[in-house]
Amino acid sequence: MGAMASRRSKAGDNEGANEEGAPVRDGAAVDHGPLDRRLGYLLRRAQIAVFRDFFAAFADHDIRPGQYSILTVIETNPGLKQGAVGEALGIKRANFVAMIDELQTRGLVRRDPSPADRRSYALNLTAEGTRLMAELHALAERHEQKIVDAIGLETYRALFAPLKAIARMGEGEA
């Protein structure tokens, strides 16, 4: 059918191309080249791998990394208003609403009234939320241990300070 014509249409007019003797190597082992010296690229790959493991570890509880971080901040700083929690985690207020909605619907977080300011809520964990967090923290520790096993304890510990410094990089620009 004419499907072929439409398919190749995107590739365009290079039917007779390769005039410059362009290589056609077919790669089994692909060389990442300078990419292996780009910290951002490695950070992204490492972060994806860690999140994948985290996701699997928390799948039984249906908790994603972002939800765990929200619950942790609320647990550590009870009574915070939504904006403060979101800001601490780099989540825009608008996007924060639905996330808290779900956690509240699941009975993990309460939106208590803030006595001094009727605009805002005081976020707190419910009893069940507190109980769940004990489990999640234990799971998280085991998840961390997998990373320690992969790179060694000293190397693991040495990562935190530079990563924090990088995360703080260019903070006063917005």
Place this chain on the structure above:
Amino acid sequence: MGAMASRRSKAGDNEGANEEGAPVRDGAAVDHGPLDRRLGYLLRRAQIAVFRDFFAAFADHDIRPGQYSILTVIETNPGLKQGAVGEALGIKRANFVAMIDELQTRGLVRRDPSPADRRSYALNLTAEGTRLMAELHALAERHEQKIVDAIGLETYRALFAPLKAIARMGEGEA
């Protein structure tokens, strides 16, 4: 108006809440708690910070991190087929199509015919693509230097090996 009712409807029936004496602390300085000991969280924050700087550095050329990584792999391994490039970067074939479309439309990448296999394309940089990559690599080096300035050269160098090991973690699971 009734907007209030509908607004608070999501928060639900906690008008008289706070029965358990829940705190209402209003946080200026938010404590991240155990989150500061979760490598995945720090990796994410660091990666976001680095990408933001990268994005700003490449804004003039309208090149995003993913595009730079694609161009780099093609430059390093000319003649690869789309699937191989995408796989090397962890990009699904379906999503790879539009990315190459754009790079081709912008005259940076060619889809040369693969002589041995008419199903696949041999990806190569155009002359302009090659010229642009020289600029981009120079920009990338300056971008890396900013990170070095932030954490020191030795610390910077020490990050690569563990990050690669973490990225390889759980590779044989899919």
Place this chain on the structure above:
DNA sequence: GATAATTGTTATTGAACATAGCTATCGTTG
């Protein structure tokens, strides 16, 4: 008390990522 700023919310958008199904081609096997 009028005006500006804050808090939470909604709606909408764009980018990144995943899945299913399709066509064309290749490889193998009968």
Place this chain on the structure above:
DNA sequence: CAACGATAGCTATGTTCAATAACAATTATC
């Protein structure tokens, strides 16, 4: 060589995440 399955690229679609704009309720400021 015909039939079959596997592969390469493509389309369509949906989901998630993040960013913006605009709004109502409330608070703070002058």
